Amino acid sequence: MTSLQAPSAVVMIRPHHFRSNPETKDDNAFQTQENTSAETTSAQALAEFDGAVETLRGAGVTVHVFDDTTINTPDSVFPNNWFSTHAGGHVAVYPMFADNRRKERRWDVIELLKRDYRVQDVIDYSGLEQDGLSLEGTGAMVLDHIGRIAYTVKSNRADPILLERFCTHFNFEPMVFEAKDEAGRDVYHTNVLMGIGTEYALICLDMIVDPARRSEVAARLEETGRSVIDLTQDQIANFAGNALELTGKKRILALSAKALDALRPDQIAEIERSAEPLPLTIPTIETAGGSVRCMLAGIHLSPRERISA
Incomplete structure (x- = not known):
């Protein structure tokens, strides 16, 4: 049941002053305006977060x-945007596009990983922010840990030079494509467009601009033995692509309640062939333009064995 694609542990950050980020609203079409006070929004997000942790x-x-x-x-x-972990004990720390997102990096998270898991090296790309480069982790890249492919939408959050450098360091093949929504706006993060499980992939192929590239992406996903669950743009707008497969008591697909409601019965049935959908109710948090997958930094590291006294 364990899977290279579906980690059994995650890092989550509990927000005490949540709000939709004014520095990212210009290129994140998924952000919406809250109609409540800052205090109410923050309290609602905190409650949603705690409920999600309890469910997981x-x-x-x-x-x-x-x-x-x-x-x-x-x-x-x-x-998930500022760090990622990889089998073999590797950790990456990423440069962020928005100034206030650069403040999210915290080394106590990395120290916990070193303490509880086997970490061989930490490759820190964050200094490249000074050169105007950004690569926003597993938001900018959707990683196929089995097929070693980094699916990446062209955007200001995914510098092509840095993407090549990451792929060289971490042994991935970059697969880059342009994607837009129905209004012609660029997709800002790949992980709102697609999510890859062990035996299936969620993706809105219609948003990939170039028809030839669209066919190539679908073919690559199928080559790895996965069924391709083709999502509609409306389902993407409801965050159906922003999901993460995890390993718990069984294999699960963590996604928002809104995302699960947007899926058709046949799509859910395809997922259920290998994973149980686990809906998390996070409507306030989703106003910031991200959903469940964005909240979860998967840990693809081997736990350290505890030595009993």
Whole structure:
């Protein structure tokens, strides 16, 4: 049941001052305006976060929670953008596009990984922010850990030079494509467009601009033995692509309640052939333009054996 694609542990950041980030709204079409006070929005997000953690832990997933009490990191609930972990003991730390998102990096998270898991090296790309480069982790890239492919939408959040460097360091093949929504707006992060499980892939092929590239992406996903669950743009708008497969008591697909409601019965049935959908109710958090996958930084590292006294 264990899978290279579906980690059994995650890092989550508990937000005490959540709000939709004003520095990212210009290129994140998924952001919406809250109609409540800042205090109410923050309290609602905190309650949604705690409910999500409880649900994940109840399903057997190990969740490492870190509190963020600062007021200048509105997107801190989405840690998958600033670091990623990889089998063999490798960790990457990424440069971020928005100034206030750069404040989300915290080395106590990396220290926990070193303490509880086998970490061989940490490759820190964040200094490249000074050169105007960004590569926003597993938001910018959707990684096929089995087929070793980094699916990446062209955007200001995914510098092509840095993508090549990451792929060289971490042994992935970059597969880059242009994607737009129905209004012609660029997709800002690949992980709102697609998610890859062990035996299936969720993706809106219609949003890939070039028909030839669209066919190539679908073919690559099928080559790895996965069924391709083709999502509609409306389903993407409801975050149906922003999901992460995890290993708990059984293999699960963590996604938002809104995302699950948007899926058709036949699509759910295809997922259920290998994973059980696990809906998390996070409507306030989704106003920031990200959903469940963005909240989960998967840990693809081997746990350290505890030596008993």
